[in-house]
Every structure is written in C-alpha cells, then in structure tokens.
Amino acid sequence: MRLINARTLKLGLFPDPVDEPYAILSHTWADDEVSFQDMQDLSFARTKKGFTKIEATCRMAIQNGLQYVWVDTCCIDKTSSAELSEAINSMFSWYKNAVVCFAFLSDFTSGGQRIVLDDLRKCRWFKRGWTLQELIAPKNLLFLDEEWNPIGTKEDLAQDIENITGIDHWVLNGYVLLRAIPLAKRMSWVAGRQTTRIEDHAYCLMGIFDVNMPMIYGEGSKAFIRLQEEILKNTTDLSLFAWEARANTGFRGILAESPAEFLQFGTVSLNYDQFCFRDEISMTNKGVKIVTRLQYIGAGTYVMDLHCYRKDGGGDPKRIGIFLRRTLDTYLRYLPHLTAPGEIVPGTPLKPIFLASTADELLKRSMVDERPSRRIWFEFPKDTLPCRVHNIKAVPETYWDANEKFFSTHDFSRFRCFLRFSVTSPISPLNSKQGTSSEDTRHIILVCDYLSASRLHISLYTEASLQNSPKPEEFIDPFDSIEQYGPLGDPFSLSILCPRADEDRIIDILHPDQRYNYGVSASITMPEFDLFRITVKVHHQTQLPQNPHYAFSHGTGKPGGESKEDPGEARPDIQYRNLGQGSKK
Structure with a gap:
C-alpha cells in the first residue's frame, strides 16, 4: 500500500496491513487528476488541477494529527493491472482501517448555513x-464542502444520508x-x-459483499x-x-x-425463524444448484419461494417468490419483470x-413448455374402483414434465423413454366373517421408441414377464x-427394452380374487404432426379371454391354448434384441 507523507x-x-495511522480521501474524479507517474515529479504534479485536492x-490530515494520507488517483500505479486489481x-478494508475519511463534496456550497437536504441530495x-x-x-x-469546510460527520448526518x-x-x-x-x-x-x-x-461492490475476484475490463455486464x-x-x-x-x-x-434491477427491493427482510432457508447452494456447469420446493401453478409455470419479504404500499410484509419454467433439466426465470407471491405449500x-x-x-429455444409439438403426452385413468393407477415414474427424467405428463422429444431424430406405474386393486373376503379386504398391486412399464415425426412404437411389459426373461x-x-x-x-438398457414392430399394447392380469381380473391397454393418437398422445386404460373383466394362469401380452406370438409352460410361472413375453433370441414364445 502506498501512502503520501x-x-x-x-x-x-508500506506493507499491508499498514501499522501507521493514516487519513483517506473520498471524492469524485474530475479532469486533470494527478496520477502515480505524475507524483514522481512534484513540480510537474503541482501544475495539474487535481493537485489541490x-x-x-x-493539510486536513496534519490538523488531525496524522502524518500519512491515501488518495486513489495517485497512490495506485494504474499501468500495472496486477497492482490495480490488488x-x-x-x-474496502483500506477505507475501513483509516483513522478518518475525508469526503470532499466538490459541488456542495454550505456557506456556513444549515444543511439543506435537497442541496445535499444533488x-x-x-x-x-x-x-x-x-x-x-x-x-x-x-x-x-467545496471550500474544504466541515459540514458534519456521517453520524451527524445519518438521517439525511438515509433519506x-x-x-x-x-x-x-x-x-x-x-x-x-x-x-x-x-x-x-x-x-441508482x-x-x-x-x-x-x-x-x-466487492467490499460490500466481502468477495474477491479478478478484474477483466472488457467483459461488460458479465462482471x-x-x-x-x-x-x-x-x-x-x-x-x-x-x-x-x-x-x-x-x-x-x-x-x-x-x-438497477434491485431498485425496488430496499425494504427486503429475511425469514429468520427456525424454517429459514439453510440448504446448500452451489455453482455448477449447469447453473445454480439448489435444494428447494417448487409450487406448480399450471401452464408449465412454477413458483419458487425466496424465503424473504418486501413491504407493500401499506407497509405490510409480503413474501417474495419468482416464476420459473423448465428447459431440459434446468429452470429459467419466467416473466422476469415480475415477482410472485411466495409461499410454502404443505x-x-x-x-x-x-x-x-x-x-x-x-437455451431459450429448448424450452420444453413453450412448444406444443414434439411431445409424447400420456393420459391415465382417474382413480376409480376397483383399480387405481399411481406411482408413475419416468425415464429419462430430464425430458419429463411430471405435472403435465409428457416427454419432450426436442429436435432428436431418435428418442427412447418409458414410464413405470402401478395398478392397485382390492381383494375382498368371501364373506363378512373373514375379515377386511386387502389390496393387490402390479407394476407395469410402458416403453416408447420415437422413430420419426410420424412413427412411434410402444409396448407394455409386466414385472413378472420382464424378470423371468434372460437379462444381460x-x-x-x-x-x-x-x-x-x-x-x-x-x-x-433403453435399447434392449425398446419395442420393435411386434408391439404389445394390451396385457391381461389374472387377479388373486378373480372377480377383479383386469386388462391394461395403451393406444396412440396424433392430434397434430409430431405430437403423440398415448392413452392408458384399465379394463375390469371377470373372465380373461386367454390362458388364465398368466399375466401375458397380446401381440405377436401370444400364447395359445396349447401352451406347455409351467402354469406356476409367468411367461417371458419380452425379447432382448441384442441376445440373438428368436420370436417370443
């Protein structure tokens, strides 16, 4: 750190931190300031307008019993980028450690009279x-003031400065x-x-936020x-x-x-109760990673609560949130000129x-919620007795919208995905004396293979059929x-699950309580080009149309009445294209 005697x-x-007490100048720069190089020749430095400051x-330092001063115009060699950055x-610490800071208001005239707030504000x-x-x-x-007459200290003028x-x-x-x-x-x-x-x-602002970073003039707003x-x-x-x-x-x-975009947030206060946000925030190559809750409000839009408040026009604190929308596996700020009412949804x-x-x-072009086409939509039956569909999980999750229930295929020429879901149905006692009813749950996957804007193959697989097939x-x-x-x-794994032309769109389930046998089916419609809608239905049926011993698929090679398989085992109804197997049994 350089100081002026x-x-x-x-x-x-002087070594930093400086042991010598010093004064420091705060001012606004004007024309003809004195540089570090100018100070090497004091006779030349005196010819510049800035030397008077x-x-x-x-002079003010000596009056305050100090021997050294720091002035930003001439105590830094600005031709050295390393020194300037340091x-x-x-x-901030240099100003904080100074014995006194002189704030020179070159455009303020006091004339020894009472301070006028409007004049100070200008x-x-x-x-x-x-x-x-x-x-x-x-x-x-x-x-x-402009004549170097004392106006008052920061403490004296605190209320005016706040205004x-x-x-x-x-x-x-x-x-x-x-x-x-x-x-x-x-x-x-x-x-402002x-x-x-x-x-x-x-x-x-680096000192205000206690951070350090290299300076790169020329980077513009990226700084x-x-x-x-x-x-x-x-x-x-x-x-x-x-x-x-x-x-x-x-x-x-x-x-x-x-x-400037924070102009309206001078009254922000944080949530400091036991439920204040304390989770980890980290910077990654995909953006800011955060563990939080999102509230879905429809039309592909979410609200993220910011755990802070802002006073409204009446002075009441209002919780702040922001609108988000998904793009691939990240979120963008939506309607950035607005904030949203924040809340924690139970x-x-x-x-x-x-x-x-x-x-x-x-990134904006990849918005999954902005493009109605290039999607695979799914429609599941509502929960109605005797069967209900639940516990839907999607792979790959990056391209799945869990609220609207669709995969976005973007501009991909090939896209493979599947949903795993559960079907639960009741088991009733034979008579009222045998106790209460229980439930039976089966797990099913629906695999999709997007081949082109007009071709989509799908297949349904049961858990038993998949697990009884040979697996690499x-x-x-x-x-x-x-x-x-x-x-x-x-x-x-997706390539192995991927259906070929012999799609299985119906499976029949033999229920432990045969009064609740049912079938699960999947059908495809195309409301418009490059948009597929898959409808999943559960059909209650008291009697299965085929061999009643198995949960099997309808499709190529479906089992006939002369099946020789052990009725105690589920039939393998999936083939692995990479294993060189023949057609299904």
Missing part, C-alpha cells in the same frame, strides 16, 4: 458507484454487520448509482454475473434472486444483469434443481433398480 508530499510503500487532504480488491458524490463503499466502510467519516441513499442509519453508524443485511437490500443501495465503466458496477456467482459461494440468502427486469423479456437466467417435497445463471438463445449383466431392471437410470436414461 502529508508534510513532504512524497510517496512511500492532494494538498488539502494532507488495490480494488483491498480498497451532490455527485451520492450518485457514484465507488463512493458507496467509501460511505459505509469508514468508522469516522467527515464531509467537507438520500435508502441506507438505514443504523447501518451507517455501524450498529449491524453488513453480512446480516439481505443481499437484495445491499444491491438496492447501488441501484453510476460508474464510468460498466464493469465497475460489479467491482465497486456483474461473476460477482453474483462469487457471492453465492458463501451464502444461503435467496434474496439475491429478488430482482425485477425493467422490461418483460420472456425468459432470463436466475441472476440479475445490473444492480406437502411439496424438497428436491434438487438447477437454475440457469443466464439465458442464451439456444449390464441391463438395469426398471422394476428393481429404476433409480440407477441417469437423468438422460441408460442407452444400453
């Missing part, structure tokens, strides 16, 4: 991004730690401030995205997602593009989700080990 005006290099700062990353110092940390960090801050900046006076006076203040509230402090370079919107990603590494405060875009752009990433499960940091055009070692059994399928499925 207040008496000799010469620069000296250096002299005045040194200085900006350290600046000062450029309150509109610049870099002066925000220079307002908050110092313990002892003295304001000076101008929106920063609570108890924050200005250091009564609360910065890290205890909601992220959105801190962002709102800089929402300007910087010369767009990247400085992020760099001037603010990087800042938020760094903040997320050390927080569970979801108010960072509480922002509103200035226009409805349809879809955005979860991170704001500018501090019974909604916690689950890990990925929130895209930003939304490029390719690498095959993942969808009945026993469905959790082993990855988010995109398992290509080998």
